[in-house]
Structure formats: structure tokens, C-alpha cells
Amino acid sequence: MMxxxxxxxxxxxxxxxxxxxxxxxxxxDELYGTTWEMEYISGPRIAFEGLYPDRKPTITFDKESQKVxxxxxxxxxxxxxxxxxxxxxxxxxxxxxxxxxxxxxxxFLNMVQKINKFSFDQDGKLNMMMEEVPMMxxxxxxx
Numbered sequence: 001m002m003x004x005x006x007x008x009x010x011x012x013x014x015x016x017x018x019x020x021x022x023x024x025x026x027x028x029d030e031l032y033g034t035t036w037e038m039e040y041i042s043g044p045r046i047a048f049e050g051l052y053p054d055r056k057p058t059i060t061f062d063k064e065s066q067k068v069x070x071x072x073x074x075x076x077x078x079x080x081x082x083x084x085x086x087x088x089x090x091x092x093x094x095x096x097x098x099x100x101x102x103x104x105x106x107x108f109l110n111m112v113q114k115i116n117k118f119s120f121d122q123d124g125k126l127n128m129m130m131e132e133v134p135m136m137x138x139x140x141x142x143x
Contacts, residue, residue, distance in 0.1 A: 028083055030120055030124075030126075031061040031063075031083075031118075031126070032061050032062075032063045034060070034140045034141070035058050035059070035060045035070075035140070035141050036058060036059045036060070036126050036138035036139065036140060036141070037056050037057070037058050037138060037139055037140075037141040038052075038056050038057040038058070038059075038108070038136055038137070038138050039056065039125075039137055039138065039139050040134075040136065040137040041107065041108070041111060041135065041136050042111075042133075042134070042135045042136070043107075043111065043135070044103075044107050046103060046107075051073070051102070051103060051104035051107055052073045052104045053102075054073075054101075055071065055073050055074070056073060057070065057071060057072050057073045057104070057108045058070040058071050058141070059138065061081065066080055066081060066082070067079065067080055067081065068080075068081050068090065072093075072104075072105045072108045072109055073101060073104040073105055073108060074099055074100070074101030074102070074104065074105045075098065075099055075101075075105060077093040077109070078093070079091045079092060079093045079112075086117050086118060086119060087116060087117055088115060088116065088117065088118050088128075089115075089116060090112050090113065090115065092113075093109055093112070111128075111135055111136060112128075112136075114130050114135065115128045115129065115130060115135060115136070116129070116130060116131065117129040117130075117131065117132070119134075121137075124140065125137055125138060125139050125140075126138040126139075
């Protein structure tokens with residue numbers, strides 16, 4: 001009886017260790033195949049609707065070219081990006097049109113350069129983060 005109890009405890013202990021050590025692989029595939037529209041940004045003293053009264057920034061990830069394309073609320077932009085697990089980094093925004101539409105454009109472009117992680121919440125929204133702090137949140141929209 002003692003031997004059976006020891007074996008059962010060993011099996012349970014092994015199961016607990018294995019399940020704790022197994023890391024769920026997050027799929028980056030959710031990033032692709034859609035356009036993401038920003039619905040929140042942290043930091044600016046101007047209200048979100050004040051920064052983006054007419055058009056909200058968008059971002060689309062192109063897996064093949066490893067570039068993001070979008071609109072920063074006023075002008076189009078593109079930039080390279082690098083993924084490593086849930087870490088992400090963006091290159092400098094490349095050629096953009098140069099129309100001035102207020103401060104929202106600069107707030108967006110400056111924040112993107114600070115982002116180093118991303119996650120998806122239970123509603124499927126994309127959170128762009130500095131370490132563990134969500135700085136921007138995007139929802140899926142039709143391209």
C-alpha cells in the first residue's frame with residue numbers, strides 16, 4: 001500500500017512539474033491578415049478624441065516583408081519590425097506624406113518607438129506595451 005501511494009504521489013508531482021514548466025507558445029499569426037485601429041494611447045495630456053478627431057492611427061503587419069504599414073491619423077507611414085516571442089521592435093518610420101494635422105501624429109510615432117512587447121487580450125485586441133505596461137490598444141478593422 002505504501003508503494004502504491006508513493007507511486008501516485010510521484011506521478012502527481014511529475015505532472016505538476018511538467019505542467020508548470022510547459023510554456024504556452026503564443027502565436028504571432030494573429031498580427032497578420034488584418035488592419036488594427038488604435039482605440040487607446042497612454043501618456044498624452046490631450047484626450048484621445050482630441051488627438052485623433054477625424055481619423056485614428058492604423059497599423060497592418062506584413063509577414064513576408066517584415067514591415068508595418070498604416071496611417072498615423074494624418075499621413076501614411078511604413079517601418080520595419082522585428083518579432084521574438086512576445087517582444088517587438090520597430091524601425092524608424094519610412095517615407096510618409098508630410099501633411100500637418102495636429103499633435104496626434106507625433107504622439108503616435110514617438111510612442112511606437114518605445115514599444116518593446118505586445119499581447120492579445122481576451123477580446124482579441126492588440127496591446128502594445130513598454131515592458132508589462134500597455135501603452136496602446138488596437139482593435140481589428142476591415143482593411
